[in-house]
Amino acid sequence: MIYCLGHNIISPLGEGSEQNYQAVVAGRSGLKLYTDRFADVEPFCASIFAEPQDFVDLCVRTAQTAIAEAGIDATAKDVVFILSTTKGDNLDLITPAKAIAKHFGNMNSPIVVSNACTSGVCAQITAKRLIESGLYRHAVVIGCDIQTRFIVSGFQSFKALSDEPCKPFSEDRRGLNLGEAAAAIVWSAEPHDGWVLEAGSIHNDANHISGPSRIGEGLYRCLRDVLQGVEREDIKLLGVHGTATLYNDAMEKIAIERAGLQDVPISALKPYFGHTMGAAGVLETIMCMQLLQHGIFIKMLSGFGGVNAAIRLRCE
Amino acid sequence: MRVSHDIEITPKSVVLDGKQIEVSETGERLLVELYRRYVGDYPKFYKMDTLSRLGFIAAEILLKIEPVEAVILGNHNASIKNDRDYLKTITDGNYYPSPALFVYTLPNIVTGEIAIRHHIQGETSFYVLDKQEDLEPIIHATLNNVPSPILGGWCECSDKDEFNAKLQIIWNN
Structure with missing residues (x-):
C-alpha cells in the first residue's frame, strides 16, 4: 500500500x-x-x-x-x-x-x-x-x-x-x-496517518471502442479485484464515474449490482465539476477522501477504448 | 522478465523473432498488405487510424503464436497523426466534426482494438513517454501485478508513412 x-x-x-x-x-x-x-x-x-x-x-x-x-x-x-x-x-x-x-x-x-x-x-x-x-x-x-x-x-x-x-x-x-x-x-512509501491506497485494478471490456459493455464486464472485474480482502459492509462510499450519458450510468449500475455493492452510498461529482477527463480520477478521489473522512471507499471510472479502472482507499 | 516472442514493424520492414518477413509494399500500404496476408476477414481494420492498424497487425502476428492476458503499450507522440486528421474536419468554414475520426484521438484506442479482437478482458494501459526505455520500469512494475504473459512495447505513429512498432510477449519469469 x-x-x-x-x-x-x-x-x-x-x-x-x-x-x-x-x-x-x-x-x-x-x-x-x-x-x-x-x-x-x-x-x-x-x-x-x-x-x-x-x-x-x-x-x-x-x-x-x-x-x-x-x-x-x-x-x-x-x-x-x-x-x-x-x-x-x-x-x-x-x-x-x-x-x-x-x-x-x-x-x-x-x-x-x-x-x-x-x-x-x-x-x-x-x-x-x-x-x-x-x-x-x-x-x-x-x-x-x-x-x-x-x-x-x-x-x-x-x-x-x-x-x-x-x-x-x-x-x-x-x-x-x-x-x-x-x-x-x-x-x-513513507507511512503516514490518513488515506492509504490499498488496491487497484484495470480491465478492458473487449467489447467496443466507444461504448461500454452492456453487462459492465470490465468494471465488474475491477470491482471484484479491489473487493478482495474486505467485507462489502465495510465499503462506506462508492465514487462512481456518473457521466450522465445513457449508456455509462446504466452500465455502472449493472456492474455495481453484480459486485453486490448496490446498498453502498454513491458520490457522483460531475454536476459540480463537469467531466474533467484526465483530472477526473485524481480530483474525484480527493473529493471522496474529504467527503468520507475515514473508512473505506472505492473510486471507479470507465472510458473510451473499453477500459475500466477502480481503486480502494482506507483511512483509519 | 522474459521475452518469448517479438515483432518489429517499420514502414519498410517486418521482423518476427529476428527473422525478416518478405514484404512488397511500404508505409501505410505495408500495413494493408499485412492485413490481407494475416487477417483478411476483419473489415473494421479499414476504419482504424494508422496507429491502431499498426498495433492491431503487430498484435495479430504475435498473438497467433501465443495468447496474452494484458496489453501495455507506450509511445512518444500519443495519437498525433489522427488528431491532425480530426482537426482537418473542424477547420474554419469547413466544420463537419467526424465522430469516426474523433474516437481515435486517444492513443489507448489501439489497446482497445487489440483487446476486442483477441477477447482480452485483462488490463489495457497506454503510456506516453520521452524515450522507449522509459517503458521498461513500467512494464516491470506491471508484471508484479497482472497475470502474464502480456503484450508490451512501443507503438508509435507520427504520420501515415512514419511509424514504428516494437512489440513483445513478456512473461514475469
Whole structure:
C-alpha cells in the first residue's frame, strides 16, 4: 500500500482541496451554459475557468501546493512525476510533462498515463506499482485537462453533451458536461496517518471502442479485484464515474449490482465539476477522501477504448 | 522478465523473432498488405487510424503464436497523426466534426482494438513517454501485478508513412 502525503485541487470552484470541498458542500456548481465560447460549436454546458489557463502553469500550481503539504524534496532521485491527461497542452502530452518535472528540478523521465477517462485512477495505480516495486519512494500524480474546440466539437459529434447541468443516474439524464481542473496527490512509501491506497485494478471490456459493455464486464472485474480482502459492509462510499450519458450510468449500475455493492452510498461529482477527463480520477478521489473522512471507499471510472479502472482507499 | 516472442514493424520492414518477413509494399500500404496476408476477414481494420492498424497487425502476428492476458503499450507522440486528421474536419468554414475520426484521438484506442479482437478482458494501459526505455520500469512494475504473459512495447505513429512498432510477449519469469 502507499500513503497520501498531500493533495490539492484547482477548479472553477476554487483553489485548494478544502475550498473545493466547501463549495460542493454549499451546493455550488461550476457548470454554466456557453453559447459562443468556441467558433461553430453548438451551445454546451461546462465548468470552465473564468480566465484562460496555461496547461503547464496550472499543473505546476496545483502540484506545488500538494508537494508543500507533503513536505517532500521534489528534486530527489526517488521522486517521479506522473501526469494524467487526455489532450495535454494543445494535443502535446509529453512536452508539458517534461516542463512540469523540470520546473520542480526533477531529473527523472516523467510518465504520462493516457488511458482515456480512466487515466486519473490508472495514474494512481501506476504510482502504487512503481513505489511498491521499489523504483521510487514518492510519486507526484497530477491530473489536468483544459477544454478546447477540439474536445467540445468531438463530444458534440458523438451527441454526448448536454446543454443543461448533467443529472447522473437520473431517469431523465441527457448527457455529460465537460470540465476543467487540475488536481494533484503525492503518494508515498513513507507511512503516514490518513488515506492509504490499498488496491487497484484495470480491465478492458473487449467489447467496443466507444461504448461500454452492456453487462459492465470490465468494471465488474475491477470491482471484484479491489473487493478482495474486505467485507462489502465495510465499503462506506462508492465514487462512481456518473457521466450522465445513457449508456455509462446504466452500465455502472449493472456492474455495481453484480459486485453486490448496490446498498453502498454513491458520490457522483460531475454536476459540480463537469467531466474533467484526465483530472477526473485524481480530483474525484480527493473529493471522496474529504467527503468520507475515514473508512473505506472505492473510486471507479470507465472510458473510451473499453477500459475500466477502480481503486480502494482506507483511512483509519 | 522474459521475452518469448517479438515483432518489429517499420514502414519498410517486418521482423518476427529476428527473422525478416518478405514484404512488397511500404508505409501505410505495408500495413494493408499485412492485413490481407494475416487477417483478411476483419473489415473494421479499414476504419482504424494508422496507429491502431499498426498495433492491431503487430498484435495479430504475435498473438497467433501465443495468447496474452494484458496489453501495455507506450509511445512518444500519443495519437498525433489522427488528431491532425480530426482537426482537418473542424477547420474554419469547413466544420463537419467526424465522430469516426474523433474516437481515435486517444492513443489507448489501439489497446482497445487489440483487446476486442483477441477477447482480452485483462488490463489495457497506454503510456506516453520521452524515450522507449522509459517503458521498461513500467512494464516491470506491471508484471508484479497482472497475470502474464502480456503484450508490451512501443507503438508509435507520427504520420501515415512514419511509424514504428516494437512489440513483445513478456512473461514475469
